[in-house]
């Protein structure tokens with residue numbers, strides 16, 4: 001089937017699905033709406049981790065084992081920074097620094113995050129649209145038993161150890177969807193809107209918190225299908241299962257479906273969990289994405305579910 005595909009994504013799992021989509025759809029028909037709640041200023045630099053993870057993953061530059069940063073990275077900058085007793089909890093590789101320095105320079109000279117991101121995607125010959133959820137600052141904060149932590153302090157410095165009480169998105173109320181975001185949801189030529197298997201609370205909720213986006217999704221004529229981040233009662237990577245426990249939720253697809261209630265029309269679940277008890281239309285497949293073929297298969301299964309719902 002033809003038509004455009006829009007995908008909401010954040011983190012490593014999200015990038016994998018987008019790469020899978022790139023194998024099964026013409027890249028210029030894909031619009032990725034990317035979480036920017038992880039963004040922060042560090043050492044004076046504007047860091048946009050989920051945008052960078054997508055740029056690296058889609059251009060074949062990513063350190064696949066690590067999930068973030070570049071393959072074959074060198075660390076001269078970090079060694080020198082440590083010798084100067086600079087903050088070294090957040091690792092900035094030499095090649096990675098080019099993204100942060102150039103983005104910071106362009107933002108300072110007045111370019112929007114969207115424009116900078118489009119410039120980087122074009123430089124690395126990526127034909128899909130990479131759309132930050134907003135050009136306004138939105139910062140994910142994690143309220144924990146060790147106090148209120150900005151996202152990267154929780155995720156990297158504290159390694160997700162503090163128990164989460166609540167997640168909030170500073171600045172979201174005043175943030176506007178970035179150019180192209182609402183259009184990517186409302187485009188009459190949109191065949192499907194996918195929510196990648198990103199952490200719903202940490203990587204998707206910031207996108208849904210930008211006024212206008214969840215409303216557009218709820219009203220969209222295209223089917224909205226989420227890929228569950230749960231595989232075999234666990235989350236593949238990152239703190240999803242631990243977070244769900246701390247929020248008092250069972251690590252089940254019912255909890256994922258409840259979280260997205262009102263937004264999604266379908267849920268793609270892993271065959272190890274199955275879809276038993278799910279009220280929302282669903283499909284079952286092996287959603288573990290280790291190889292490029294796995295990623296293409298999961299993307300195809302999500303699109304097939306969307307087509308079935310649309311049909």
Ligand code: FO1
Nearest residue numbers: 011012038048049052068089090091155156
């Ligand atoms: N994740 C880490 O666990 N440790 C790091 O030192 C680290 C540095 C880093 C630098 C640039 C960047 O774009 C991402 C980086 N990440 C690091 C990942 C980052 O924390 C992301 O927010 C996660 O991938 C979750 O989306």
